[in-house]
Amino acid sequence: MKLQDEFERFQERIGGLRESHPLLWLLRDSIYLALHYQSATDVPLRRHQWGLWGWRLRWWRDWLFFRPLPNSPPNESTRFGFLFYGSWDSHFATLLPVLSELAAREPVSVWTLALNSRQLQDLEAMSNVRLLPIAGSLSYDRPRPSDRRRALADYRVLAQSEKLTTEEHLLLRTKASRVVELIFDYLNWTRIWNRAKTQLPTEALLLTSESTPLVKAMRDLARSQGCRVVHFFHGLPGATHQVTSATDVCVFSALEKDWLETRAPPGTRVHAIGNPRMEEIRKRVGPPRRRAKDEPFRALFFSQGPGSDYTPAMRRQDLGILARDQGSWHLRVRPHPTESEKLLREDLALAGLEVNEISSQSLLDDLTWSDVALTSFSTALLEAAVCGRICYWVNAQDYSIAAAQALRAQGIGGLIKSSEEWNSAIKRLLTLEMSEPEVVRKEVLLKLRIINPSGISWAQRLDL
Secondary structure (H helix, E strand, O other): HHHHHHHHOOOOOOOOHHOOOOHHHOHHHHHHHHHHHOOOOOOOOHHHHHHHHHHHHHHHHHHOOOOOOOOOOOOOOEEEEEEOOOHHHHHHHHHHHHHHHHOOOOOEEEEEEOOHHHHHHHHHHOEEEEEEEHHOOOOOOOHHHHHHHHHHHHHHHHHHHHHHHHHHHHHHHHHHHHHHHHHHHHHHHHHHHHHHHHHOOOOEEEEOOOOOOOHHHHHHHHOOOOOOOEEEEOOOOOOOHHHOOOEEOOOOOOHHHHHHOOOOOOOEEEEEEOOOOHHHHHHHHHHOOOOOOOEEEEEEOOOOOOOOOOHHHHHHHHHOOOOOOHHEEEEEOOOOOOHHHHHHHHHHHHHHOOEEOOOOOOHHHHHHHHOOOEEEOHHHHHHHHHOEEEEEEEEEOOOOOHHHEEEEEHHEEEEEEOOOHHHHHHHHHHHHHOOOOOOOHHHHHHHHOOOOOHHHHHHHHOOO
């Protein structure tokens, strides 16, 4: 995957700034993604469309018209705290089982931002949970000119670096406002969290991302106060995930553990102890239904939206593989949370793939319904595997993130690269003649520590 492979080279090129300009090093993953990554549905914010002048105007507007927000009185700290940031179920459902376990024994603080109403209701219904909406529980000051000046100065240092490629210099000019904003936001959030430091947990802060300035600032302050920071990966890792300052990182399998341990900073412990979301899904979905020979099977396709590396043409090529013998199976497509359903429908039509339904159901409902799971490179195939579903990676160019390729090499799912291979798979599925690796053995899941023996609590696994 070019986008991720190039990150490590970008990291090497700016390594000389690590000591002289530590913020650039701290934010290198965010800066890299701001420069290089763009999904098909991204719409630049207006202030970024106008470049640095647009960002400056926005900053002056915020400074001139700043009004303090009414804030809730500060709460006393608890031993454990959680950050629920964003409404993606992959994030929310990863932390929820651990929160339920810890809240059953003592009060727990929970910071929230941009959750949906259902998620907030779930949290509000829990006992021993102190909800702290970030927008209403923190104290905000007028933006500081000194932070603006430092952000601009650090950006200029990066833009003038002779180590960067010609392409990166061009991107830094066209996306200057995004980079400056990342640096400024980290400085600003550091001040905001510092005023709320008495609310931060004393023993462990649990989260599912370290990519944004808000989270990085909270994480760094928590660590400076001697608090553990536990990062549960919510998906398969890419190269930028090695940029962690957590004390503990929980990955999906022993394969990712081996990969991350060679890249994580000293003092970061990497765990392959299972995943809360995956274990909960496995428990609630149950085994697949029993099918008769030649009975049409139900296939669930986990869609991945096109982006910087995975182009619309590549996606249509992958979808086109499945446009064979569609009378003998039922296809349900589950869109990725970030993709446009309109673009998905257009690509399905251009690929000639007839779909019985575009899912609007929960992941649990979709997995329960399915006999077979398909994807180009979605983490959701692991969730299907632990539920005993037949698994295939559908990938015409064998394009995937390294973590997915490593899983496939260990027997997690079969690879389908052509319509002919899919046609052959259909015949095996109808005659019930499936075998490894499309059938994922429980022994493989246990060996890779994707699932763990039952009865071990999350507190025990993490010594909380």
